[in-house]
Amino acid sequence: MAANETDGRGTKSPGVRNKTLREQVFDHLREEILSSRLSPGQELNELALSAELEVSRGPIREALSKLASEGLVKVTPRRGAIVAELTDEEFIEAYQVREALETLAIRLAVPRIEAEEVDRLRELHEEMSEFVANDETTEFFDANAAFHQQIVDASKNAKLGEHYRLLMAQMGRYLPRSLTLRGTTDSSPDEHAAILAAIEAGDPDEAARLLANHIEIPQRIEAGEGELPQPALTAAEESEEQ
Numbered sequence: 001m002a003a004n005e006t007d008g009r010g011t012k013s014p015g016v017r018n019k020t021l022r023e024q025v026f027d028h029l030r031e032e033i034l035s036s037r038l039s040p041g042q043e044l045n046e047l048a049l050s051a052e053l054e055v056s057r058g059p060i061r062e063a064l065s066k067l068a069s070e071g072l073v074k075v076t077p078r079r080g081a082i083v084a085e086l087t088d089e090e091f092i093e094a095y096q097v098r099e100a101l102e103t104l105a106i107r108l109a110v111p112r113i114e115a116e117e118v119d120r121l122r123e124l125h126e127e128m129s130e131f132v133a134n135d136e137t138t139e140f141f142d143a144n145a146a147f148h149q150q151i152v153d154a155s156k157n158a159k160l161g162e163h164y165r166l167l168m169a170q171m172g173r174y175l176p177r178s179l180t181l182r183g184t185t186d187s188s189p190d191e192h193a194a195i196l197a198a199i200e201a202g203d204p205d206e207a208a209r210l211l212a213n214h215i216e217i218p219q220r221i222e223a224g225e226g227e228l229p230q231p232a233l234t235a236a237e238e239s240e241e242q
């Protein structure tokens with residue numbers, strides 16, 4: 001196995017030049033997972049990836065272990081590294097943590113939020129209303145993620161921001177662009193408007209209460225009113241296509 005370590009073919013990938021090779025490999029694999037081009041459950045073979053990306057195995061191994069620490073890759077005894085899957089239970093657990101982190105963030109944010117940050121939230125809110133009206137779901141979800149991220153940023157708590165970023169990376173591919181979630185886009189603008197109003201009124205309790213209600217998917221699922229959103233393309237669907 002060690003023989004391949006010295007395989008120095010193509011130490012440069014085309015395109016990006018101001019990133020190190022290791023960063024490029026990590027960013028590439030991360031993007032492949034987040035975009036579901038690498039499906040949950042799919043095996044990540046070091047040797048195959050090394051050949052495909054034309055890099056030695058060192059950077060691949062390093063990227064896989066970094067992705068494992070972010071929860072995007074799982075290392076299993078039998079199959080080695082695989083793209084992490086979130087079970088229904090794990091998805092609900094992750095949502096509960098998301099709710100806790102965001103409500104903490106908004107409590108911290110309300111007393112210290114800056115005028116420009118409120119402006120940015122309002123801007124995103126207005127954009128989202130248009131996206132909903134035009135049925136532009138992907139754009140809506142991107143703006144929605146930015147809205148929630150702005151609330152977390154406004155908390156000015158770097159540790160909270162770090163946990164939130166990791167959590168959203170793990171959950172990210174299960175959230176948007178899913179037909180089962182489309183229904184939520186209709187009520188979101190009103191809910192965002194109410195959250196925004198509570199922020200502007202300087203009321204952290206009300207803002208946190210409204211935000212918790214807004215992040216209501218786990219409760220709906222527990223009540224049997226909704227289905228868990230699935231990644232854009234599952235492993236099974238992909239093999240059917242081939």
Ligand SMILES: [Zn+2]
Nearest residue numbers: 144148188214
């Ligand atoms: Zn939202």
